[in-house]
């Protein structure tokens with residue numbers, strides 16, 4: 001897998017995520033999907049900017065809001081759509097659904113915070129194997145409530161593990177504004193464990209990419225964990241349902257929508273071409289997934305494998 | 309007719325009004341959101357100082373509840389999805405359940421932890437489980453499961469206001485929108501309630517011949533059991549008696565044994581995994597009850613994580629047809 005740093009390609013990746021998620025939300029009322037979903041609309045620049053530094057074999061650990069991380073990682077749009085529709089061709093054959101995605105070196109789970117010890121263990125494994133790979137773990141502001149997060153920071157720093165933490169502070173955990181559930185400073189949490197951390201309040205993909213560069217270099221050089229704190233905003237509801245946030249606040253943050261912000265720097269014709277291509281890609285992915293056969297109950301294997 | 313959701317919500321309003329020691333804590337519980345499943349709707353508006361939106365810290369907030377309870381309050385902690393009860397396991401088992409006993413009965417832990425379990429909504433492997441089986445049999449912890457019958461709000465109210473021991477109060481996501489069924493309104497059924505704070509219910513179809521199968525169950529499965537019982541009666545002339553428990557742990561065998569003395573056949577139904585669970589205990593107690601000639605079976609989930617896709621989920625969780633088939637097989641034995 002190769003990750004492009006070309007500004008137009010970064011735009012394409014963000015647009016792919018945006019249009020994928022919008023299509024998911026548009027189609028929920030049609031009963032095309034079962035269960036629930038958490039969309040990445042508004043936060044696209046985080047995953048695209050950060051993961052543009054990935055190298056083949058690097059590990060990504062994601063959370064409940066994983067579609068954007070997965071697409072930016074290089075996951076198949078069709079397979080993701082199919083997973084959401086419960087098709088046999090889904091990323092995990094329909095077993096995982098929206099929040100539980102595993103493919104290659106990408107892992108997502110719907111349990112908040114519990115993924116951080118996993119990411120730390122993965123980083124320990126990569127270090128032990130001298131693979132040169134690193135682990136990128138995404139977490140939200142809300143996940144900072146979980147004690148396991150701090151246990152992980154301690155161990156990752158203590159053992160100089162190749163872990164890059166990406167904290168996406170979209171200022172809300174579900175319906176709860178961060179002012180109601182978080183004391184103290186986010187950056188200082190990492191620093192307290194001796195983990196160098198940097199923060200930006202931005203939706204600019206180039207700025208995020210640039211900010212991530214040094215962190216990747218340091219982690220890859222074996223200098224131990226690093227953290228990036230990105231202050232951002234989600235434009236759509238927490239999941240598919242109601243949104244109790246002030247519409248004026250949402251409108252205000254929409255003024256710094258990462259897509260037009262970045263597009264304004266690009267050649268308009270090239271942007272239009274990308275838009276048409278992405279439109280086509282999204283339509284094709286959902287159409288194909290819709291036509292795929294439903295996951296087959298006979299495919300359910302026992303939850304324990306045979307002993308070797 | 310009120311719904312289970314409204315009944316539970318009303319019970320919480322009542323508890324907060326009744327006792328200034330009652331506090332309500334949980335994630336996203338404040339108005340206008342009112343909780344992920346809306347059980348806490350209106351509470352924070354009416355009792356702003358005693359309804360607390362917490363960080364996403366399930367272990368922390370259950371432990372917090374234990375501490376509050378030890379110091380004289382009566383906290384109710386909401387865990388948004390039953391699946392996350394695993395994060396509070398240490399607080400429940402090593403702290404809440406033992407404090408009273410370890411202190412030589414000096415202290416009390418009047419804590420209620422409420423949570424919705426269950427699947428059938430496509431939420432996938434970490435948001436669909438029925439995990440109470442892992443907490444059954446923990447000495448010092450009471451596990452209660454609401455059902456649509458009788459008075460689910462009253463059940464919660466008793467747990468909050470009258471129980472001085474820690475209670476894990478299990479709800480089911482599909483039950484919230486269902487109507488509460490007062491025993492007197494159950495026209496097709498003849499229903500009785502056992503004595504005790506957390507009763508069991510005995511239901512049989514009114515005017516039907518003597519039942520030949522005892523169906524032991526709880527929670528949302530009691531809904532499925534009632535539907536199955538009607539089909540069994542009208543389509544197959546197999547008559548069942550339902551014994552619906554509200555107190556799962558400690559387990560009290562008498563209601564099911566009493567019924568079994570008349571039927572001799574036992575079918576245990578639960579949405580949790582089949583082996584080593586509630587139904588297993590019911591069957592074991594029945595065997596130990598020395599009834600003679602007992603025939604028994606269980607219907608439960610396959611011992612497998614719960615898949616997200618609808619078709620797959622339906623294969624793992626027990627369905628109405630599974631109940632029907634198991635009962636018919638049992639009737640022939």
Ligand SMILES: Cc1ncc(C[n+]2csc(CCOP(=O)(O)OP(=O)(O)O)c2C)c(N)n1
Pocket residue numbers: 038064065110111112113139140141142143144170172173174238335364366388392395
């Ligand atoms: C252990 C656990 N507790 C609660 C939840 C329910 N839940 C899902 S997402 C969410 C809010 C998460 O907020 P944050 O970490 O800021 O991520 P965001 O949704 O804002 O991306 C909550 C409470 C969960 N999935 N896991």
Ligand SMILES: [Mg+2]
Pocket residue numbers: 140141142168169170171172173174
């Ligand atoms: Mg957030």
